[in-house]
Amino acid sequence: xxxxxxxxxxxxxxxxxxxxxxxxxxxxxxxxxxxxxxxxxxxxxxxxxxxxxxxxxxxxxxxxxxxxxxxxxxxxxxxxxxxxxxxxxxxxxxxxxxxxxxxxxxxxxxxxxxxxxxxxxxxxxxxxxxxxxxxxxxxxxxxxxxxxxxxxxxxxxxxxxxxxxxxxxxxxxxxxxxxxxxxxxxxxxxxxxxxxxxxxxxxxxxxxxxxxxxxxx
Numbered sequence: 618x619x620x621x622x623x624x625x626x627x628x629x630x631x632x633x634x635x636x637x638x639x640x641x642x643x644x645x646x647x648x649x650x651x652x653x654x655x656x657x658x659x660x661x662x663x664x665x666x667x668x669x670x671x672x673x674x675x676x677x678x679x680x681x682x683x684x685x686x687x688x689x690x691x692x693x694x695x696x697x698x699x700x701x702x703x704x705x706x707x708x709x710x711x712x713x714x715x716x717x718x719x720x721x722x723x724x725x726x727x728x729x730x731x732x733x734x735x736x737x738x739x740x741x742x743x744x745x746x747x748x749x750x751x752x753x754x755x756x757x758x759x760x761x762x763x764x765x766x767x768x769x770x771x772x773x774x775x776x777x778x779x780x781x782x783x784x785x786x787x788x789x790x791x792x793x794x795x796x797x798x799x800x801x802x803x804x805x806x807x808x809x810x811x812x813x814x815x816x817x818x819x820x821x822x823x824x825x826x827x828x829x830x831x832x833x834x
Contacts, residue, residue, distance in 0.1 A: 625687060630676060630677060631674055656683075657683070662677070663675065711780055719788050719791065739764060740755055745789075746766075747770065752768035760816060761816055763812070763813055763814070794820055796818045798813045799813075
């Protein structure tokens with residue numbers, strides 16, 4: 618990471634420059650740079666001048682994949698955007714925005730779930746947030762299906778704006794065809810979200826299920 622930060626700060630850097638600045642051997646930097654390149658975090662480009670043996674020098678630049686390793690403020694931006702929408706249009710505007718996002722998710726997922734039973738659909742929907750999400754699991758309980766979410770990738774924003782979770786609830790309802798109740802919530806201190814899919818109940822005739830803004834204590 619020291620080498621990666623050095624390259625990021627300079628825009629591009631050679632092995633020799635990194636070795637001199639970081640006080641690491643040339644060979645040590647070369648080996649670490651090879652690892653960074655193999656990981657897709659840096660890429661080579663023509664460098665300034667030539668090396669000691671007359672060969673063209675090569676510089677390294679951080680790739681878009683490597684850039685993701687540096688601090689970002691997406692959570693703050695998303696929370697501020699939601700607050701801005703609420704200030705401009707009130708709760709009705711927030712609901713309209715989330716309903717539109719739900720429409721987009723349903724359109725993307727519906728072709729992938731065609732012909733599947735509710736249980737098979739829910740098993741596939743464990744990837745709703747992240748592909749092959751290891752923090753999602755499905756259980757059967759009292760005739761219902763239970764989706765357990767142990768990691769929320771939007772948690773920081775959802776803690777400030779719990780209505781954001783309405784997006785997940787409504788998307789699940791529309792894709793599964795049954796009412797969905799969030800029985801446990803990160804906002805309530807449970808350390809996870811638990812969604813109960815009421816298989817014996819008919820989905821109400823509604824376009825969007827808006828949860829109340831119950832903020833975390």
